[in-house]
Amino acid sequence: MTGMANHTIPTGWTLISLRPQGQQAALRHAAAALGGRTVALSPWRLQRLHDTAAAQQLQRALTSDRVVFTSPAAVAAAASLIPLAAAQRSPWLTVGEGTARALLAHGVADVHAPQRMDSEGLLAMPVLGDVRGMQIGLVTAPGGRGLIAAELQAAGAQITRADVYRRLPLRLSRRMLARLARSPSPWLLAISSGEALQRFWQQLPAHWQQRLQANAIALVASERLGAQAQALGLTRIVRSEGPTHLQLIAAAHTALTGPAAT
Template identity: 75%
Template sequence: MTSMADHTIPTGWTLISLRPQGQHAGLRRAAAKLGGATVALSPWRLQRLQGPAVEQRLNRALACARVVFTSPAAVEAAAALQQLPAAQRSPWLTVGEGTARALHAQGISEVHAPQRMDSEGLLGLPVLAEVRGMDIGLVTAPGGRGLIAAQLEAAGARILRADVYQRLPLVVPRRKLSRLAHSGTPWLLAVSSGEALQRLWQQLSPGWQQRLRTDAIVLAASARLAEQAQALGLLRVVRSEGPTVAQMAAAAHAALTAPAAT
């Protein structure tokens, strides 16, 4: 992480976190080290799925020629249902570094993760170069990572999906928006999920949407997310190398030390 002794960083700025409820601690610590506060605007909370049908779908997915885990939450939910090391019979893949770490923590040795930590990076991995006629397991949650399944199916693969957790929508409390209204600027909006950004945006009044357009700098974890933010009128965008806390902290440092941020 960038040295915290950089005195060009303004004080009193605010990080807006869209991570799931209860998963803001890493970003909050990173923001504090850079002299910022954090306002958490979780659009959902995560809930593990259980039951015989869930276990059956997971077992079928894990037996495929390739298995893709889309998030650390997917790994943790699957591990609660199945001993993962005993289930690995083929290469397992992840979208990013955090998910790969979660699999390693469960005792999985063979993990393929792209350097570009998004759906497009995953689809570019050599182990997915020739997938026609192949069964690919997708361990995920309803509504997430649709690009992966769609492009693999378009390439001729058969997707066996195992939804092992779900995202339960949350209403953003007015008190959180009130706190943000009185928080220091610039506001840095950390975006690692397009669905999270969309769910937040749909809850905001036109006045709040305009305020974010005016006061927020988006930290976008991929080019696709940057384009999505810009389509909403959030034109001040800084690209992060990926969605991890360290990568978002580096993007925050870049945004805060740019001439327009001071």
């Protein structure tokens, strides 16, 4: 963040975060470093699964030829069930560097992460080049990342799924919408999850959808998310290099200092 010149950034701007409840701190601090405030409109909170069935599913998944962890939350939930470093028997893969760092922090040494941090980037990795007849473990939550399982199955793999946490839907906070209405523009909507965007958008009153279509700049973590944002009528879109808080804030810097901010 210190490498970003901020003399051309508007003196007031607002980041709209769709991160899960309680996971806003890194994004909020990064936005504050560029003079922005954050309004959190979380569509869900995350709950780890601690039951015997979840532990058994995880143990089966971790014996697969390849294992994919879809998020840092999946790593944290799995680590609360069994010691991960001792369980590794094959290459473990992640969708992005944040998830890879989480595995490394738990002592897992053999971790593969794509340069392009999305489902498409993961599927293009050489370690998944020919998966016919392979067993692929997927450590995740119900819903989300459906492209990974579908594409791997289409390529001939068998999927062993371990749902180690779940997303509990939240009602959109009217209080936070009122705070957003009072917050300075430009408004930057950080989008790193298509499912989160969909649930957020479905709960918005029509006049709020129109207000965001007219005023918000969407910061999207992938081309697929950009297309989804466009389909919702969000026309000002800036592509982030990935879903991490630093990558999203770098995209915010671009949005605030470039033509999209005008």
